[in-house]
Amino acid sequence: xxxxxxxxxxxxxxxxxxxxxxxxxxxxxxxxxxxxxxxxxxxxxxxxxxxxxxxxxxxxxxxxxxxxxxxxxxxxxxxxxxxxxxxxxxxxxxxxxxxxxxxxxxxxxxxxxxxxxxxxxxxxxxxxxxxxxxxxx
Numbered sequence: 001x002x003x004x005x006x007x008x009x010x011x012x013x014x015x016x017x018x019x020x021x022x023x024x025x026x027x028x029x030x031x032x033x034x035x036x037x038x039x040x041x042x043x044x045x046x047x048x049x050x051x052x053x054x055x056x057x058x059x060x061x062x063x064x065x066x067x068x069x070x071x072x073x074x075x076x077x078x079x080x081x082x083x084x085x086x087x088x089x090x091x092x093x094x095x096x097x098x099x100x101x102x103x104x105x106x107x108x109x110x111x112x113x114x115x116x117x118x119x120x121x122x123x124x125x126x127x128x129x130x131x132x133x134x135x136x137x
Contacts (some may be wrong), residue, residue: 020039054108082106082108082116083116083119083120085106086102086106086113086116086117086120087100087104087120087125087126087136089101089105089109090102090120090126090134090135090136091136093135095135096129096130096133096134097134097135098132098133098134098135099113099114099117099132100132102117117134120132120134124137125137
C-alpha cells in the first residue's frame with residue numbers, strides 16, 4: 001500500500017509540473033497574439049473619407065511598356081537508376097571491381113548486383129576480367 005502511495009505522489013507531482021509548463025506556454029501564446037493584434041492595428045491607418053475631387057484636368061495618356069521576363073525552363077535531372085550507379089563505380093576503377101566492393105558501395109544485395117552486372121554485360125558496357133571482377137569495356 002505504501003508503494004502505491006509513493007507512486008501516486010510521484011505522478012501527482014509530475015502532473016503539477018506539467019500544468020505549470022502548460023500555463024506558462026499559454027501566457028506566452030497570449031502575449032504573442034496580443035502583439036500581432038497590435039501590429040495589425042498600427043499597420044492599418046484610420047479610414048478617412050475621400051476628399052471631393054476638384055475639376056478634372058485632362059492628362060496626357062502615357063503608354064507604359066512592360067518588360068517581359070524571360071521564362072526559365074526547369075532543369076529536370078534524370079533519376080539515377082541502379083544500373084547507372086553500378087556502372088559509375090565500375091567505370092571509376094582502373095583494375096576492376098569485385099562483387100563485394102559493389103555491395104559495400106551501393107548497399108545492394110548480391111542478387112541485385114548480379115542482375116545489374118548481367119544487364120550491363122549484355123549491353124556491352126562492362127566486361128568480366130575474372131570470376132566476380134568487372135571492368136569497363
